[in-house]
Amino acid sequence: MSVFDHAEFDHHEALHFFDDPTTGLKAIIAVHSTALGPAAGGCRRWHYTTDDDALTDVLRLSRGMTYKNAVAGLPFGGGKSVILASDDAPKSPQLFRAFGRAVESLNGLYIAAEDVGINVDDIRLAGEETSYVSGLPQHGDSAGGDPSPWTALGVFLGIRAAAKVRLGKDSLEGISIAVQGAGHVGSRLCKMLVDAGAQIFVADVNRKNLKQVSTSMQITAVSPRDILFHDVDILAPCALGNILNSETIPRVRAKVIAGAANNQLATERDGQRLAERGILYAPDYVINAGGVISIAREHLGQSSVDEVRAEVSTIPTRLEEIFAEAHATERPTNVVADELARRIVANAGDTDATDDLERIQFG
Ligand code: NAD
Helix, strand or coil, X not given: CCCCCCCCCCCCCEEEEEEECCCCEEEEEEEEECCCCCEEEEEEEECCCCXXXXXXXXXXXXXXXXXXXXXXXXXXXXXXXXXXXXXXXXCCHHHHHHHHHHHHCCCCCEEEEECCCCXXXXXXXXXXXXXXXXXXCCCCCECCCCCHHHHHHHHHHHHHHHHHHHHCCCCCCCCEEEEECCCHHHHHHHHHHHHCCCEEEEECCCHHHHHHHHHHCCCEECCCCCHHHCCCCEEEECCCCCCECCCCHHHCCCXXXXXXXXXXXXXXXXXXXXXXXXXXXXXXXHHCCHHHHHHHHHHHCCCEHHHHHHHHCCHHHHHHHHHHHHHHHCCXXXXXXXXXXXXXXXXXXXXXXXXXXXXXXXX
């Protein structure tokens, strides 16, 4: 396994590997940047085919968190963790407490929260060993709890903004949308889209999750093999990453791609491929920042649910600015977003960086 010359290494500040034979915990915590503050990002538990796959995933996700937190205007850097799932180390309170001790050993360099395969209870267990976790059970009207509803809200508002720009529609009434993945975010997003009058097609490889959405609302189930290529106005990827690549992009029929999944583009070049096909791409880490906004406000304390909602509601404005700049400069939206993120990180502590953000947030 190469590390420093790994294609996705991108000057990570730190990489920590944890192996706890007592609980079976095998985890990697990646800290990409602390220029804007402690590295904040979710923990993913996944069955990786190889350790290399886990390393690649955590490196890509961690850099994405640097960009996401920067563009969202949060005082946090970027980091991420993965727990390598295996039959020898099933989910258990001991496993998550061991993960909490791993996070604690970094002394606040990294703050963990929920991602794929992790729920509020898992984070609560880790939180028995460390205060450097967020997404803990929510109390009263304070910010906190499962970040997925906030992610879903941000994606919903972002889809509306993208539909206006690319389809010229003020409403989602009658708009067809294919949702890949009906998990924590996808299922909530489906509900909001159905309530807005959209026509929804959903696929999930997990039959239980698919059944739950298809029995509780008016949606059409589609095969996971076909969902990316379904004949719809909008595609909302809400499963895993690397789904938009040189093989899939030529077959996509949607005019807009706007969803929650992290790292939707396999490579930066795939943003150009989408632009060449006239497909408007909402950069993933911009549209899916709702969850980390909640996580960040919970961790900093003193924010209410209403304040989180107001902050999540700025996501469409940020997207519209990126769409407008991409259009004006004839560059792909992912390139414009990445440049903005890198500029904010490079100018950490500099007022010009704040100006960049304010311009992009408030027009
Ligand atoms: P989740 O694990 O609850 O849901 C993912 C769903 O996708 C599962 O139901 C899974 O069975 C399904 N899936 C996996 N592969 C699939 C495939 N090939 N085709 C169809 N379905 C497939 O995860 P989540 O919390 O809903 O997150 C979804 C995505 O959004 C992830 O990429 C995550 O990193 C990203 N994200 C989540 C949050 C959040 O707040 N949870 C925040 C930002 C980004």
